[in-house]
Amino acid sequence: MANPMKIRAANKDGVTEVKVLISHEMETGQRKDANGAIIPAWFITELSAKHGDKVVLQGEFGTAVSKNPYLAFKFKGGAKGEKVAVSWKDNKGDSRTDEATIA
Amino acid sequence: MNRRLLQTLVTAAFAAAVPLTAPAQDAKVADELAKYREALADGNPADLLEVRGEALWAEKRGPKNASLEQCDLGLGPGKLEGAYAALPKYFKDTGKVMDVESRLVHCMVTLQGFKAEDVTKNWYSKPGRESDIEALVTFIGARSNGMKIAVPATHPEEAKMAKMGEYIFYRRSGPQDFSCAICHGQEGKRIRLQELGNLTTKDGAGTAMKTWPSYRVSQGAVWTMQRRLIDCMRQARWPEPNYLADSIVALETFLQKNATGTVMETPGIKR
Amino acid sequence: MNRRNVLKTGSGAALMGVLAAAGIIRPGLALADWNKAAFDAKSMADTLKALGAGSPADSKDVQVTGPDIAENGAVVPVGVSSTLPNVTMVAILIEKNPNALAASFVLPEGTEANVQTRVKMGQTSNVYALVKADGKFYMATKEIKVTLGGCGG
Numbered sequence: 001m002a003n004p005m006k007i008r009a010a011n012k013d014g015v016t017e018v019k020v021l022i023s024h025e026m027e028t029g030q031r032k033d034a035n036g037a038i039i040p041a042w043f044i045t046e047l048s049a050k051h052g053d054k055v056v057l058q059g060e061f062g063t064a065v066s067k068n069p070y071l072a073f074k075f076k077g078g079a080k081g082e083k084v085a086v087s088w089k090d091n092k093g094d095s096r097t098d099e100a101t102i103a
Numbered sequence: 104m105n106r107r108l109l110q111t112l113v114t115a116a117f118a119a120a121v122p123l124t125a126p127a128q129d130a131k132v133a134d135e136l137a138k139y140r141e142a143l144a145d146g147n148p149a150d151l152l153e154v155r156g157e158a159l160w161a162e163k164r165g166p167k168n169a170s171l172e173q174c175d176l177g178l179g180p181g182k183l184e185g186a187y188a189a190l191p192k193y194f195k196d197t198g199k200v201m202d203v204e205s206r207l208v209h210c211m212v213t214l215q216g217f218k219a220e221d222v223t224k225n226w227y228s229k230p231g232r233e234s235d236i237e238a239l240v241t242f243i244g245a246r247s248n249g250m251k252i253a254v255p256a257t258h259p260e261e262a263k264m265a266k267m268g269e270y271i272f273y274r275r276s277g278p279q280d281f282s283c284a285i286c287h288g289q290e291g292k293r294i295r296l297q298e299l300g301n302l303t304t305k306d307g308a309g310t311a312m313k314t315w316p317s318y319r320v321s322q323g324a325v326w327t328m329q330r331r332l333i334d335c336m337r338q339a340r341w342p343e344p345n346y347l348a349d350s351i352v353a354l355e356t357f358l359q360k361n362a363t364g365t366v367m368e369t370p371g372i373k374r
Numbered sequence: 375m376n377r378r379n380v381l382k383t384g385s386g387a388a389l390m391g392v393l394a395a396a397g398i399i400r401p402g403l404a405l406a407d408w409n410k411a412a413f414d415a416k417s418m419a420d421t422l423k424a425l426g427a428g429s430p431a432d433s434k435d436v437q438v439t440g441p442d443i444a445e446n447g448a449v450v451p452v453g454v455s456s457t458l459p460n461v462t463m464v465a466i467l468i469e470k471n472p473n474a475l476a477a478s479f480v481l482p483e484g485t486e487a488n489v490q491t492r493v494k495m496g497q498t499s500n501v502y503a504l505v506k507a508d509g510k511f512y513m514a515t516k517e518i519k520v521t522l523g524g525c526g527g
Contacts, residue, residue, distance in 0.1 A: 063413075066320075296445070
């Protein structure tokens with residue numbers, strides 16, 4: 001089971017800035033272990049962020065996104081106390097959703 | 104490569120270098136590296152580990168089914184604020200100077216009933232292998248963020264450890280006849296593009312000590328001070344001390360004493 | 375069922391299943407289909423082709439944000455921003471990586487053309503920001519140098 005994300009969302013002058021930290025190995029599939037065997041690729045492929053029911057961002061990742069991915073973006077609207085939810089899924093079929101309250 | 108092409112390349116390289124004098128270029132590189140570090144500071148993956156450490160601290164675990172909430176890290180049972188900044192310290196109950204990691208392991212053994220060899224087996228993480236100690240130390244460290252490092256080492260046992268640490272710091276050893284002081288005992292040294300702190304001064308030791316535990320982007324993991332120092336020994340081609348060895352606690356005591364008064368900025372993030 | 379409580383307490387695949395069953399999210403709609411062809415492409419040209427971008431025009435209204443020098447290639451903070459109107463997609467491409475495409479984002483109306491993330495770079499390389507605005511593709515580039523660091527004090 002994947003560890004929780006850390007999501008921060010803050011509204012300033014009508015724009016909500018969202019910063020997300022995701023706990024994930026983002027293994028490239030190009031590294032070898034101590035025995036010389038390829039470590040299989042294991043990475044987040046898709047991600048989406050919602051403000052209420054409205055999708056505010058959809059992302060696709062390749063293996064070049066760093067371990068423990070970081071993402072920051074801004075959308076118009078959003079008010080203090082409302083929720084932003086972020087979901088991801090990886091190439092092994094694992095997935096996770098977390099949410100944060102807009103500050 | 105033919106000679107003419109080489110000559111052209113060399114000329115081009117010199118031409119490119121002309122507009123900037125060497126010190127100006129150094130300053131520009133330093134500026135850009137500062138920008139890089141600043142961009143990483145907001146959104147430190149160590150925060151994810153801190154959350155896990157906080158949960159582990161409060162969770163009832165081990166043969167005694169107890170949490171760590173009564174663990175005394177030197178300021179009294181359960182008192183976490185500022186505890187990291189005041190370690191290593193002499194503990195009456197064990198009769199030893201202990202750093203945060205040796206004290207944490209002591210609590211896991213005495214309060215939770217774990218065996219020391221079991222809880223220290225994964226004292227650092229690898230991909231796919233989490234370390235409870237790393238998470239707990241990140242959490243404990245964060246509870247000293249913004250506080251001043253305070254290891255005056257006034258207790259005779261602490262003074263003795265600081266002295267031992269100082270001795271180790273200056274002692275040349277290993278196949279390369281290396282000491283810590285060779286890299287970290289003078290101002291203005293660097294390895295590749297990285298400045299090497301002078302750990303014998305308050306500023307130098309403070310800059311180094313205040314950011315640990317720290318997320319190492321090159322490792323994709325938080326490193327504790329034990330791991331940092333044990334790896335320093337490896338890099339100096341010394342035999343690697345065991346985890347929680349007295350020599351490491353002694354070095355920590357020496358460095359924390361030098362850094363005393365510096366405000367903690369932890370968890371840190373660095374290359 | 376209280377959705378917020380579910381979100382707070384639940385997690386992972388089980389939660390997604392619950393949400394999907396409740397009709398809150400529909401897999402394949404909330405999460406778009408991953409563009410395998412684009413992420414598997416090696417060269418810049420093949421990647422742009424797979425993204426349907428052809429040969430985008432250079433634009434001064436598109437920026438690659440990031441440092442000139444990265445102390446470690448494992449984590450390089452980069453982003454895309456643009457002042458062009460009606461930006462619907464942005465992507466980050468790294469010319470000298472084994473696969474050029476690092477990440478792409480669909481921006482619904484109201485989301486600013488400013489997305490920051492962190493990527494791995496195998497070596498010093500040109501980093502490209504690709505932007506789709508009003509149905510047309512634009513690009514900007516910046517070289518980011520990757521250095522070999524020291525011990526990591």
